[in-house]
Amino acid sequence: MHLSRRVENLKPYPFARMAEKLAALKARGVDVIRMDIGSPDMLPAEHILAAAEKAVRDTGTHGYPAFGYGTPSLLAAVAEYYGSRFDVALDPKREITALLGSKEGIFHLTQALLQEGDIALVPDPGYPVYRVAAEWARAEVYPLPLRREKAFLPDLDSIPPEILRRARILWLNYPNNPTAAVAGRDFYERAIELARRHHILLCHDAAYCGVAYDGYRPVSILEPAGAREYAVEFSSVSKTYNMAGWRLGFVSGNAEAVLAVRKVKSNIDSGIFPAITAAGEAALRGDQDWLAARNAVYAGRRDRILSGLADIGIKCDSPRASLYIWAPVPKGFTAESFADSVLDQTGVCFAPGTFFGGEGEGYVRISLATPNERVKEAMRRLKQWKSS
Ligand SMILES: Cc1ncc(COP(=O)(O)O)c(C=O)c1O
Structure with a gap:
């Protein structure tokens, strides 16, 4: 079998590696408590089901x-949602355009x-798909x-002019995975201005x-006047409505980019199962x-988790949004060695920050999508964790 060079060079998805380790x-009989993935554990609302x-x-x-890219009725429901939720x-x-999940x-x-020669501006740490997609x-x-001293926002003024000249897209993600940081309208306005000046799609x-x-x-990044000329926004029913397994997301904004996605997808997939479309509409409307x-x-x-972390001497910012706590690791540990040590001693699984890029060193990401009883049990076990 000859695999393509692209696939040969493709690193396994970090969470796929983690799943093998946990299996x-x-x-061996270990009762593992997974606090590494952001997969909602609760049911969608009754009207959706x-x-x-x-x-x-x-x-x-x-x-x-x-309709491969979403029925007119589903797309109208997304437009209504943007109107009522964001006044966009x-x-x-x-x-x-509707997607089989935003990923x-x-x-x-x-x-x-x-294409070759272009640059993607990608946050580090960040959702791994931005990077892999650009490399592909x-x-x-x-x-x-993304550093704590800058509130985990990228320093847009520090991007060198020669990079901006070749940059075609700039990824932003707020509320942020993995840092749980949030961004305000003023930050989006500055990013839109950068995109306008340098012909970059946000x-x-x-x-x-x-x-x-x-x-x-x-x-929403689409709120400022004129944003749609320079930006698209990905949204999804996965976390918003506890529907991660249903695979339904959307990309909205700049028409040229949205129509280009439709063109690619019409050659690759055959659209969304209509029962999921119906559920998505029910969720949105x-x-x-x-x-x-x-x-x-x-x-x-x-x-409860912040208090459990404090019990072992870890102080971290309390997130205002997202599904995560971004916790600094204790002195003497790397992201990976701390996650390994907690997993080995307690069976509690945190995601090393380095899963999301080199700048994630020194942190672990802890998910809130773990049932209450399991969170309680995880924090009970964490109390017993010893640093040496
Ligand atoms: C930042 C971010 N974007 C996108 C996704 C993918 O979401 P979807 O389920 O819509 O594909 C995730 C999933 O964890 C995520 O964390």
């Missing part, structure tokens, strides 16, 4: 979907825009460090815009009040 531990169930029983649901007016015919869209948008398109990656990944605490409400109670559950876990 080996489980086979009911819409899917009804659609599954419809004979018209099981053929190839008629989008044209569903040209400014929104797929992030990859395909990159293929639509980048044979573009170069210019990392933008790609904002808003996967966590529905997961926020203590009254904080994330804003239906009652949104249940999200406050769901977020309060995450906030309760957050507080």
Whole structure:
């Protein structure tokens, strides 16, 4: 078998490696508590499940979907959501495309825009797909460090002019994975100005815009006037509505970029299972009040974990949004050695910050998507953890 050079060079996805390691531990009888992945553990709301169930029983649901990039009704539901949630007016015919989850869209948008000689500006630490997608398109990656002293925002003024000249896309992601940082409208306005001056497409990944605490409400990068000329935003039902396994996301904003994604996808996939479309519409158009109670559950876990970390001497920022705590590791440890030590001694699994790039050294990412009883048990075990 001859594998392509691209695949030969492709590193295994860090969480796939982790899954193998955990499978080996489980086979030895270890009761592993996974706090490394951001996969929602709670059910979607009843009206979402009911819409899917009804659609599954419809004979018209099981053929190839008629619209590869989202039915007119689904795209209209996304436009309505943007209107009511962010006061952003989008044209569903040209400014929104539905995706099989935003991960797929992030990859395909990159293929639509980048080629050899181009540069992608990518946050470090960051969601690994931004980097892999750029490398797959044979573009170069210019990392933008996210550091605590800059509130985990990239220093846009420090990007050298020769890099900006070749940069085609700039990735931003707030609420942020993995640092849990948030960004305000003033930061987005500065990023839009940079994109305007240097003909760069701003790609904002808003996967966590529905997961926020203590009254904080994330804003959309499409809110400032004229943003749609320079930006697209990825959104998803995965974290917002507890639907990560359903695979439904959206890219909205700059029409040229949105239509380019449709072109790529129409050659690659055949659209979304209509029952998932029905559930997505129900999620977007239906009652949104249940999200406050769901977020309060995450906030309760957050507080319990912060207190458990404090018990072993780790102080960290309390996140206002996202599904994560970004915790500095104790002195004498690296991200990986601390995660390994906790896993070996307690069976509790944290994600080493280096899974998300070199700048993630010194941190572990702890997910709030772990059932309450398991969080309680994990913090009980963590108390027993010894640094040597
Ligand atoms: C920052 C970020 N973007 C995108 C995704 C992918 O989301 P989706 O389920 O919509 O593919 C994730 C998933 O963890 C994520 O953390």
